[in-house]
Amino acid sequence: MSQATVNSHGAVAATSAAETVDADLLQLVTFVVGAEEFAIPILSVHEINRMMEITRVPHSPPFVEGVINLRGRIVPVVDLRKRFGLPKTERDSNNRIVVVEVASRVIGFTVDRVNEVLRIAPNIVEPAPAMISGVDTEFVQGVGKLDDRLLILLDMDKLFGQSELAAMERATAA
């Protein structure tokens, strides 16, 4: 809003009006894992990297693929295929590591490929149906209905959150 202070009143109104419209749009990064296209808010994405060597960490949860060196920082990487219970596939050059920040943790996850950056209006997002082709709806925040396809909006807090981990631990302990 630094513009607003220098501009005349009319300009201020115009800018803020435009911003409201902009701000209302959801800015998403979309990527593919298995047969589905997923989306997460662009603001939570730190960076997207090509595949690099991932160091396995023994005794970590099964869906944790290992750790990577992100410019001197050790970051865990989750295999989304494993997380969603999908079969393992061969790596290819389209594979990426998406690094996100969730609840002040920095976490990476592997995806088959990254599609695009999208802006969609929030009103086309609907609550998640009970079941989406094998992906546990627990991680799904909603479904975006685009003209030609469906986008699954992921709830990253649930996907990587502490409650999830606690549940994991309970499962392994049992």
Place this chain on the structure above:
Amino acid sequence: MTLPGQDPELMQEFLTEAGELIEQLDADLLRLESEPESKELLDGIFRALHTIKGAAGFLNLPNVTAFAHVAEDALNKLRKGEVEVNELVADALLRSVDVLRDQMAAVSDGEQPPAGPQDLMDRLAAIARNEVGPGAATIAQTIGESEAATTSSPCAAVPLAGQAEPLELTSEKQDVLPFMVDDLRATSDEWLDAIEAFTQADTRGDAMTRFTAVAQSLRSTGEYFVLKLLTAIASRIENLVQQGAELDANVVDELVPRLQVAQQLVSHFADGLAANLIYSWPLDRLFERIDELIQGKMPPEDAQVAPEGGSMEAVLLADGIADASALAAPRSAAKPSAQATPSSSDARIDQASSGEPKERDRSATNAETTIRVEVGRLETLLNLVGEMVLTKNQVLGMARRLADMSVPHDFLENAGTVAGDLDRLTAELQVGVMRTRMQPLSKLFGRYPRLIRDLAKKTGKKVELTITGGETEVDRSVLEQLGDPLVHMLRNSCDHGVEMPEQRAAAGKSELATIHLSAQHQGGHVSITIEDDGKGIDRKVIADKAIEKGLTTPELVAAMADEDVFRFIFAAGFSTAAQVSDLSGRGVGMDVVRTNIAALGGSVRVQSVLGQGTRIEVLIPLTVAIMPAMMVGVGAHDYAIPLSSVEEIVKHTDAESHYVGGRPVMRLRERVLPLIDLRERLDAQDEPGEGSFAVVVCAGQEQAGFVVDRLVGQQEVVIKPLDDTFTTGGPFSGATIREDGNVSLIMDVVKLLRAGDAARELARK
């Protein structure tokens, strides 16, 4: 920080300083018990308390101020020798320190500190009531005392005797006067800091902010009490701030000593007010010169003080505040005060140069040799050095690989030299940065005499703690993690090791037991020993208990060396104490010792002779952030094993494995070591390599052979935390980045050894 209306930075500074002062108080009070006559100690204690009180007043922490005030009163009596330092008094004072510590803890949590406990305040007040002559005479005497306490210093020698008049105030204002005096002293201290900042061009902006605060404080006090001196000085400072930081260097040189004089005047003025006196000095010329200097106009040449070294005396002379004869001998007051006789008023004024400025002066000189740096900055530096070590490792790796390529010989040689230089410089830089983080162990050790004293009192034992090697330095992170283990070990020595006086006497020992705490450097390690002359550890008691707990079998114990048997005292839940006291006996302490020491990559040894005493030695590496490691390959991945835990490496084939009780072991010369197959422990999924090695590791007194596939080599590794919840839990203490930029995990040898125990337990069941 949620205390309203406080500058968090200022508050933090106060907390740091108060923390240090409290530590010092603790130590000094303990010494006082053995040297109750020491005036010097009493003065030190008084000063520390006074500083806390002053700063607390400035930061508007009335409960702290009020409590410190009561304690100060009591101390005053001691300083005058009117009250003797006995155990009761010392107890009250030590408790006061605890109260202050609690109050500081509250402040640091952002709460208003609690009021001091009433019973303690009453006791302190009772000590203080031995007072003889109340009123002005006492105050004068107090000031005199504090001056006598301070040794000579250039600042205290500046005679600032002025004219004195009695201060007449309404009772309402009279009530707030003590607070005002405190406030004024604090302001004057702040001012001193501001002046120091002002002398440096780069901190001048900061000085301006401080000046503004000082001026505000002076003005509000001055206006409320109608004190022209304060308002006049406030105006000068305000003008200076308005003029801004743009001043010529020579103007600054002239201005600074004058500001210092004005600051001193305010400080003395405050002392006068404390005695209900208003001092006045002929200050017209000083003010005039300050005004001109702020406008950028230099004073006439004969009134320039900078060429004279910018001393305050020079200003006093040049600006006619004092004349030469007054500088030689204190001037008598022209107008005797109505309340006091001329002679007593004289004495009072001369004595008015209290301890305060002198102490400040000393800290100012200290400031040149040491500076206080925020820990965060050092952390950043260390992280950067860590990055640099990694990059250096990569460069060295590249330089090595060059040799395999067809590059011109001279280029290769050059690259080798440059890489070598980089290696050496990085190593030096690393050492340099590490050294900035080193702190003397005395920071920890200083707390222990108190601990032992309290413990001994509680248990009715007579114990003396002697300390040597407190100056030994270790990395601050090491220091932090050492605190708890040392407390536990000392408690143990005092509670279990040392006998009751009668028992000692019966055993022909002196009733006074000694616990000796010592530290010294040993190569890249620091060795800390705790030695007592108590009853020692009974091998049989420990062995029986260990068998009872199922930690071992009678056959195994029979073959063990004493040291190995004593090692059981570190097992979790192991306590031979028949009863749990509030000191120890829950069997947690020694486990904490082992865990913390192991986390630092250190080891513990216990030696004991029944009836003669116990000696516990802790060996820890100097630093924990960067360490040498042995890189080994297990399956497809490389792992780092801290070199401090590696004893030796031997070639190992499966054929050499033996099994004892279903567990794989290896024979190494005369010893039989358990073997831990890392492939199995780390779930390596790929095919094993042809040759394998056994890395013989040692943590504390546990030893084992780790079977690995490959040896990669020795390397300096920078420890990175592996602290995400997804990656904790494995037997790793962290991760590091290799030459090729990929990550290797650092093995936690202790966890691996323990997990072995657990696995064995399971197997046995």
